[in-house]
Amino acid sequence: MDVPPESASVPAAPEAVPERSDSASILFGGAPLVLSDSPAAKPTSSWQGFLAKFGLATKPSPQEIARLEHAERQARFEEEVRRAVWTRAVSVLVANRKGGVGKTPVSLLLSGAMASVRGGSVAVLDAADDSGALRLRAEGTPRLGMGELVRDINQVKTAGQLKGYTAPQTSFADVIGSAPERPRLSGEDIVCVSKVVDEFYSIRVMDSGNVYRAEAFQGAVSVTDVLVIPITNAGDAVIDALELLRQLRSAGGAPERLADTAVVLRLHDGRPETPAVADEVERLLRDAGVTTLLDIPYDAHIAERGELTLGKLQPATREAFVAAAAAAVRTLQDNVSND
Known part of the structure; x- marks a missing residue:
């Protein structure tokens, strides 16, 4: 490309x-x-x-x-990620309507790469309307999560209180996942939680759901500074990514800017791939105005679909996520500086 x-x-x-x-x-x-x-x-x-x-x-x-x-x-x-500073908290939204393209692994491992380089101050939220898989793929088994945080949000006044709703990761990121039975999130829920999280973390990463028209997704878009889109070398994954870009651009304003500056991560999941399909994926993204496409190599630890630990990835995969973190940080600096 x-x-x-x-x-x-x-x-x-x-x-x-x-x-x-x-x-x-x-x-x-x-x-x-x-x-x-x-x-x-x-x-x-x-x-x-x-x-x-x-x-x-x-x-x-x-x-x-x-x-x-x-x-x-x-x-x-690493230096780009470590030295990046802003005058407010910044946010990343990981999104693609297509399921199974790696939204939750990317949310965990991209945030983990950022936190490991910066020494923490990165939070990862389950921003799906219905309970997502973030809690299942993260390290640890927290007692509280997104549903309880929404319930108690007006009482959370300190970093220590907020920590009680997180699952600390070995990467130094903190995950706020969801129990399976939590109520559906509204756009207001996402916005209110984001405001509190931003009081105590420098970077907020949100793992979104599969319904673009859901209130939770719209709320997440309204409090996002950079969009990260995971895809695979498959037509349906790319078509859904293109549809997301189209919808954001049609909204104009800040959503349009998210589409214009989106970072696309192509995950290789072990399924057969052909050069012709890969070339077509790149052509479609290029024609849609995507300027940043990075590849994440196949990694058995991700493919196991279990608990994810940054340190258990293969070196090439860890390095790919650091490169992705640098691309996201670079875009954050451009987007936030233009506020």
């Missing part, structure tokens, strides 16, 4: 060195990034590394160059 200049720093997928088995990120056990002119940045593999120890100059191999470029790129993504 042709990528415009403003999105060129975000690669389709961070897999420049497929054979690598560790993460380039220091957050996930990789080595700290060093400047290219420092001794530690000299070739370190095989005979090149041996000669470098004695101060003998050698030309880095293509594999070594690719490894260093990959590490530098990942470090830039």
Whole structure:
């Protein structure tokens, strides 16, 4: 897919060195990034590394160059996420009417990548009209959640009180899920909860439902700064994504801006894929004005459909979510600065 200049720093997928088995990120056990002119940045593999120890100059191999470029790129993504600041809390809405495209995993893992880099202050909400799967896919079994928070919202005055409705994650994100029997959420419920959450968290991520006309979805759109759309390489997933963009643009104003700046994440779920379908997906998105498309590689931990832990992802998948977090943060900075 042709990528415009403003999105060129975000690669389709961070897999420049497929054979690598560790993460380039220091957050996930990789080595700290060093400047290219420092001794530690000299070739370190095989005979090149041996000669470098004695101060003998050698030309880095293509594999070594690719490894260093990959590490530098990942470090830039992390720096973008870590250093981003706003004068108010900001929000991300994860949406696609098509079920099974990964809205809940993306909500958890994208927020987890942000929280792990920034050291927390990221909340994830179940913003579906009916109870969603967020509580089931998150770590932990909290006693309270979205339904109880809506009920008690006028009594929540401190960060400590709000924490009681969350499930803390090992990524440092906090999840506010829903019990299966909670009442249907209204648009006002989403707005009221968002206002309270924004008092105590810097970033709010919302996992939406499948009905665009639902009150809860409309409420979520009204308190969103950037839209993230998960898709797969399948026609129905892309058609529903395009319909979402169309509806938002038809509303004008802030919803139209969400459509124009949407970040699309293409998840590879292990099902057979063909280059022709992938090319058509990219063409349709490009024609619809999408300028940021990133790939999330297949990961067995996501495919298991159980509890998700950021640290259990494969290194390439974790890095892909950090790249996605950088793309979302970049869009947040543009959108919020234009308020």
